[in-house]
Amino acid sequence: MSKNNSLKDMRIILYYTGEILVGVALLNIIPLLTALIEGDAASAADFTVSLGATLTLGAGLALLGTGGTRAGWKHGMVTVAFSWLVAMIVAAIPHWLSGHFGSYLDCVFDVMSGFTTTGLTLVQDLDHVSDSLNMWRHLLTFVGGQGIVVLALAIFTGEGGGGYDFYVGEGKDERLFPSVLHTAKAIWRISLLYLVLGTFVMWIVCISIGLNAGRGFLHALWIFMSSWSTGGFAPMSQSILYYHSRLFELVTFIFFVIGSFNFALHAAVLKGEWKELLRNLETMSFGTTMSLLSFFTAWGLVKFHVYPNLVALISKGFYQLASAHTTTGFMTIYPQQFVTEWGDIAILAVIIAMMFGGSACSTAGGFKGLRVGILFKALIQDTKRLLRPSSSIVIQKYHYHGERSLGEQQVRSAALVVLMYMAIFAIGALAGCMAGYPFLLSVFESASATGNVGLTVGISSPSMPAFLKIVYIFNMWAGRLEFMAILASAGFVASLFKGDRHARA
Amino acid sequence: MLGLRLWIRRRIAVLLFMAMVFEVAGQTAGKTDSGAHPVSVAQLIASTKEYDGKTLTIQGEAIGDVMTRGDHAWVNILGDGVAIGVWMTDKQASQIHELGRYGSTGDILQVSGIFHRACPDHGGEADIHATTVQVLHQGSKNAIGIKPGRLAAGLGLCVSGGLLALFWRRRERKNMSS
Numbered sequence: 001m002s003k004n005n006s007l008k009d010m011r012i013i014l015y016y017t018g019e020i021l022v023g024v025a026l027l028n029i030i031p032l033l034t035a036l037i038e039g040d041a042a043s044a045a046d047f048t049v050s051l052g053a054t055l056t057l058g059a060g061l062a063l064l065g066t067g068g069t070r071a072g073w074k075h076g077m078v079t080v081a082f083s084w085l086v087a088m089i090v091a092a093i094p095h096w097l098s099g100h101f102g103s104y105l106d107c108v109f110d111v112m113s114g115f116t117t118t119g120l121t122l123v124q125d126l127d128h129v130s131d132s133l134n135m136w137r138h139l140l141t142f143v144g145g146q147g148i149v150v151l152a153l154a155i156f157t158g159e160g161g162g163g164y165d166f167y168v169g170e171g172k173d174e175r176l177f178p179s180v181l182h183t184a185k186a187i188w189r190i191s192l193l194y195l196v197l198g199t200f201v202m203w204i205v206c207i208s209i210g211l212n213a214g215r216g217f218l219h220a221l222w223i224f225m226s227s228w229s230t231g232g233f234a235p236m237s238q239s240i241l242y243y244h245s246r247l248f249e250l251v252t253f254i255f256f257v258i259g260s261f262n263f264a265l266h267a268a269v270l271k272g273e274w275k276e277l278l279r280n281l282e283t284m285s286f287g288t289t290m291s292l293l294s295f296f297t298a299w300g301l302v303k304f305h306v307y308p309n310l311v312a313l314i315s316k317g318f319y320q321l322a323s324a325h326t327t328t329g330f331m332t333i334y335p336q337q338f339v340t341e342w343g344d345i346a347i348l349a350v351i352i353a354m355m356f357g358g359s360a361c362s363t364a365g366g367f368k369g370l371r372v373g374i375l376f377k378a379l380i381q382d383t384k385r386l387l388r389p390s391s392s393i394v395i396q397k398y399h400y401h402g403e404r405s406l407g408e409q410q411v412r413s414a415a416l417v418v419l420m421y422m423a424i425f426a427i428g429a430l431a432g433c434m435a436g437y438p439f440l441l442s443v444f445e446s447a448s449a450t451g452n453v454g455l456t457v458g459i460s461s462p463s464m465p466a467f468l469k470i471v472y473i474f475n476m477w478a479g480r481l482e483f484m485a486i487l488a489s490a491g492f493v494a495s496l497f498k499g500d501r502h503a504r505a
Numbered sequence: 506m507l508g509l510r511l512w513i514r515r516r517i518a519v520l521l522f523m524a525m526v527f528e529v530a531g532q533t534a535g536k537t538d539s540g541a542h543p544v545s546v547a548q549l550i551a552s553t554k555e556y557d558g559k560t561l562t563i564q565g566e567a568i569g570d571v572m573t574r575g576d577h578a579w580v581n582i583l584g585d586g587v588a589i590g591v592w593m594t595d596k597q598a599s600q601i602h603e604l605g606r607y608g609s610t611g612d613i614l615q616v617s618g619i620f621h622r623a624c625p626d627h628g629g630e631a632d633i634h635a636t637t638v639q640v641l642h643q644g645s646k647n648a649i650g651i652k653p654g655r656l657a658a659g660l661g662l663c664v665s666g667g668l669l670a671l672f673w674r675r676r677e678r679k680n681m682s683s
Contacts, residue, residue, distance in 0.1 A: 022670060040608075041651040045659055052662025059669035067677055097655070127568045127583055130607040210572030210579070236569055236581070237588055244572065244579045244590050246628050312629025334550050334587075334631060341553065341622070 006496055008066070012075045013082060015065025020083040020148065021058025024091055025051055030139055031094065035132035043132040046097040054090045077488030084477060087148060088112045091140060098133050100124050102462045105469055110137065112473045115144035116480035117363050119232020119329035119454020120472065122462045126237040131218055134235045138222040144480075145229030145259075145363030146191050147184070190266050191228065198224040198255055209245045227255035229363045232329025232454030239331040246311070249319055252330060260286075260326035260358030262370075264401055279399040282359045285373035289356050290325055293349045297321045300345030317346065320455070325353035327365040329454020338457045339441065347444060354447040354455065355425065365452025365479055367421055371414035373398065378411040420483045424475050425450040431471040432459060449475040546584035549620060553631055557622035563589070563633065564615045564641065568605035571598050582614060591616050592627065593635040603644025613642040 028051035035044035092107035101107045106122040113120045114137055123129065199221045206216030219235060226233045236242040240249060258266075265283070268276040277283055297317050307313045316333050323330045338347060357366010381396035388394060396406040425446050432442025437459050445459040449472040460472065478486050543562045565584030572579040578598040581588045583605060593616070605611030618635035621627075 042649045045651050045656040048659030048663060049655060052659050052666050055666025056662055056669060059666055059673050062673045063669060067680065127588065127605060128607055210574060211570050215570060238581065241630065242569065242581060244627060244630065307623050307629045308625040312623055312625065315628035336551050337553060
């Protein structure tokens with residue numbers, strides 16, 4: 001790569017990163033308004049700093065960069081990976097100014113956890129955090145779930161800016177419409193429609209369980225944002241346990257299960273294609289794995305006499321499993337109870353659920369139901385091939401927004417992503433063991449970070465070693481972007497050095 | 506000889522009395538007025554099986570909301586960085602005046618009651634059904650003042666960011682028109 005080309009590429013990447021940062025800067029207006037409405041001048045000042053700093057950096061980068069050029073595949077991928085890291089650093093400013101975090105590393109951990117809809121947190125004294133900071137944390141998780149890059153680009157660039165590359169870079173590849181701009185807008189329309197309806201329903205529930213109208217509204221909004229994004233953040237340190245309500249659990253369960261479904265499925269259902277729900281490979285895959293893992297979880301919990309009755313078994317066991325499988329991370333038990341009460345069978349079922357995750361092109365993490373389904377279909381196909389004469393052609397069909405034939409390329413792509421998930425999951429587990437945590441707990445926490453889940457057995461805390469925080473940040477980032485953008489960025493950086501060497505030679 | 510025996514008996518009696526006093530003191534040491542074992546919330550959650558079904562006492566800050574349900578209410582008590590739900594009567598909850606939130610420290614409560622590792626009445630939650638609730642210290646509002654330097658820095662950054670954004674958009678418009 002020549003020096004001139006490298007510089008040109010860099011300027012394109014800087015330009016789009018700048019645009020994305022301006023989008024992140026504008027998001028600060030919502031918590032800023034929250035602080036102003038509540039008369040919280042101290043927090044308002046914090047968000048003014050954050051808004052100003054992010055806007056200065058974003059607009060500065062955009063000015064340094066080159067706009068108006070059609071971004072290619074490489075630019076899209078590198079911009080996504082790079083902008084997520086820069087956004088993580090600048091979006092942590094309000095966290096740091098709040099005084100509720102032990103270090104800036106803890107702040108960026110929290111932001112990456114929010115953006116990736118993970119839900120692990122290193123906040124201290126969450127129960128005394130300001131409403132504006134809670135608004136910011138939940139807003140990041142809501143926006144991160146739908147895609148910050150796609151949102152920013154849809155606002156600023158419009159059609160023709162190589163949007164599909166950015167869209168794929170953020171771990172989504174489903175086009176609801178031929179145009180990626182329309183697809184991004186459709187995703188946001190669906191999410192905002194659910195936000196309004198969901199917040200209203202949650203608000204009624206909050207009032208019915210004893211919260212006053214004002215606090216009830218804020219809690220309803222935040223919990224809905226978190227449920228829909230399969231995020232897992234909550235405004236109180238006890239997570240969902242704070243509310244002491246089966247009704248609250250039921251409603252959040254419905255929202256996070258819906259949130260874990262593919263946006264294309266939402267679009268189909270909103271168009272009246274209800275049958276897709278029952279025939280879609282992803283929903284079938286989710287239903288099958290959820291049923292099997294529910295059986296093993298129940299077995300484990302009953303074996304160790306963990307819960308006294310069926311209601312408790314569902315409220316704790318089934319809820320936690322669903323929270324894991326949809327990669328939400330809401331908790332109705334204490335982290336320590338996983339360790340001291342649940343037993344190995346139930347914990348293992350939860351770990352597997354966290355790895356499988358929700359649907360592709362949704363807010364959920366993990367391998368994704370589509371890949372699990374494809375690999376299972378490939379297994380059936382290969383078994384059939386073994387049993388039939390070698391001359392016969394075995395065609396494996398599956399339903400995914402229409403009848404499709406299973407191709408080698410799909411199987412290869414699915415297997416590669418699953419393999420890479422397993423690799424970084426193993427790195428996270430190894431890092432946990434190296435930090436001195438027991439094997440099963442290290443595996444659990446790594447599965448949670450890599451799958452963008454947020455359930456914890458207590459390892460993720462301000463006191464954990466800094467290197468483990470960095471490993472988990474990497475796992476959350478890589479797990480959310482599904483590797484493509486990160487691999488492309490690594491290739492780009494390598495090509496810069498290579499180009500430099502060639503130039504010198 | 507008789508005097509010596511009497512002296513020995515008296516000493517034995519004194520020792521026995523002291524032993525009884527120490528025994529009683531030992532049994533009551535660490536108990537509260539209600540006769541329950543005091544335990545920190547963090548310790549309780551770390552050893553749920555050990556304390557399951559026992560009557561105990563916790564101390565901590567009432568946080569968030571008093572969530573009334575019929576003639577009872579849920580109040581979450583924060584102690585040593587860990588919070589637990591306490592199921593108490595409306596009357597007990599009515600003693601609470603200040604709840605811990607942003608900008609306020611909640612009342613410090615002493616709650617005695619039965620701890621359930623997995624409460625059969627409340628969906629398997631780890632909770633405490635209170636028998637007595639006492640306010641040890643009244644909570645207070647904490648004024649959180651604005652830092653003028655921070656506000657000035659924020660406004661300065663907003664102005665610089667706004668100007669840069671203006672140049673950027675102007676350049677874009679110019680590029681588009683050309």
